[in-house]
Amino acid sequence: MNSTIDRLRKQIGTDRVVTDQSDIQPWLSDWRGLYHGAALALIEPRTTAEVAEVVRIARETGTPLVPQGGNTSMVGGATPDSSGTALILSLRRLNTIRRIDRDARMAVVEAGVILQTFHEAAEAAGLRFPLTLGARGSATIGGLISTNAGGTQVLRFGTMRGLVAGVEAVLPDGQIYDGLTALKKDNRGYDLTQLLIGAEGTLGVVTAATLRLVPAASETASAWIGVASPHRALDLLRSMEATSGAAIESFEIIPAHDLELVLEHIPGTRRPVATPSAWHVLIDYVGHDATARLTAMIEDAAGRGLIEDATIGANGAQAAAFWRIRDSISEAERAAGPTLAHDIAVAVDAMPEFIESAGATVEARFPGVTVSAFGHLGDGNVHFHVNAPKGTDAATWRSNPGAAISTLVYDLVTQAGGSISAEHGIGQMKLDAFARTGGTARLAALRAIKQGLDPHGLFNPGKLIPPLAPATGAP
Incomplete structure (x- = not known):
């Protein structure tokens, strides 16, 4: 471990490698305080080349990397495990808006740029970036891409996937993928840009992106x-x-x-x-x-x-x-007591019936709870929250009956042909549910892609990809 730290300091600079645990501590928990981990160091590169150096050293030393932007994940997707062997790879210092092209309505933006900062820059250029969400003051562009964020304007403009015209990323072997050119046609096989969007940092580290802008709103x-x-x-x-x-x-x-x-x-x-x-x-x-x-x-x-x-x-x-x-x-629900949050999607036309029937089923099966479903009805995506009875101890209730409640919710979503994750991702929170409901074909393909690009499993381990269940029975 000391050898890894020494090499990092030599290659990218001592000031980029933070090992003081008191300085690292704020980045070891998710923003909701549900997940806590440990890290060998916090690495803060300022350029894509420095990110590539970090990745190469991590690969050569077998050191896990946990990419992190604004640390606003709702599913523990940017929190390291408790082993203390991983490096947190912070992208916050890659915070340059490289250019805004008003005529093409495109911008090249580094991964650490905060969404609200980008909104303001686009507005100053007479344009706007049509994706917003509650965490816009801290969420970063790289994190939004890596989780394929949604927000409140998806109805017209789609998720982050539809707003990204290209990405620059460092792949697990340390090579830099330059896909920033916004080509309308590119038929060279698999679309690596789209593969990296929503991959939650498991296939590469997004360092910059070309993003689509739209005209400023007239009214x-x-x-x-x-x-x-x-x-x-x-x-x-x-x-x-x-x-x-x-x-x-x-x-x-x-x-x-x-x-x-x-x-x-x-x-x-x-x-x-x-x-x-x-x-x-x-x-x-x-x-x-x-x-x-x-x-x-x-x-x-x-x-x-x-x-x-x-x-x-x-x-x-x-x-x-x-x-x-x-x-x-x-925020109001948290102030009132413990809440189980489920970010789910079903077909738009099926959503009203799902809200009513699934809500009634959960409340009947677990007396005393209150279901509140709110959010993006036009996208077929609501935040299906289950609120505990008043006076409930949060830690006890989250595990029992919380686990059973979430299992029921995800079963109901799956039966309705929906998704257990509409815009927040899988992270570590939904690994078990994804393993149970994801389907063998989907999970096999995801595992094969992960193995092909990251054979040593060093990129954001324990996130998104459910591990294979241990073999049972006689060999």
Whole structure:
């Protein structure tokens, strides 16, 4: 181990190699505090060439690497194990926006650039990067690519996968893959760029990316709408899509239970509409004459009985207040007590029925819990949270009955033909569930790809790829 540290200091500089455990400590836990590990050192390269040097030394010494960006993983995907043998490879110092091409609407951005910083740079150039999420102030571009992040604008622009035109990455053998050129056609076999997106750092370390930008929004209107049920919410979405085309950028569903928790636990929040509703929808409409057009659609929906109450943000501050409620749901749930979070997807048209039937099944099977499903209805992705009864001890409840609750949720998702991970990834949290529900063909292919590119298993070990079950029976 000392030899590895000495070589790293010699090759990339002493200031890039942090071994003081008090300095490393903040990066040894996930942001929710569910996973804790240990590390030999924290490595902070500043260039792609230095990342390549780190990878080569790690390979030659058999040292595991755990790539880390903003450390905002929801599934423990950037936390090392407890052995203390791994290096945390921090990409935070690769934080340069190399260029923004206004004419091509492209930007080349290094992995450590914080999403909010990139938003501001694109805006200064008269453009925008159409992906946002609650952790935009700390999440990094490299982490967003490695987890194929989603967020609240997927309805119109897709996930991170659709916004990446190319990547630069260091592969497990230490070679630099330069795929930054944004080619519209490239038929040279397997698409390595797409393979690295969503790989959670198990196949390579993304060091930079070419990202697609879109024109700055001419006008944005936000509305908060009360509806009777998830079915009514989907009817409203379909009606608005038929009228507006792609102008609806965000369509978030929120149960009354979560609205009440936010109002109770998040200071400064206010009830958006006076009429009590079982469900609520938050909509962003982007385009010319947005407020007038959204108002007309809401009036039409009200006339057809699709909505119970609605208000449109009169200014940016009111729209921000709507979004603060949406972005504070997880925080409010944590303040109220233990919560099991499940990031799941089913077909869009099947989601309302799934929300109601799966929620009823879980609450009947585990009396006292409360299910809240909120999020990206238009994407077929909700955050299916199961909240513990009041007064429950968090540590005890997460293991029992928590494990059984999550097993039931993932079984219900799989039976509905859905995915146990819509946008957060597998990490280490969902390894067992993925091994059970992933299907033999998918898992075999993932393991073969991992073995082919990282035969020594040094890149982010213990994440994404479920290990093979030990053989049983006579040889």
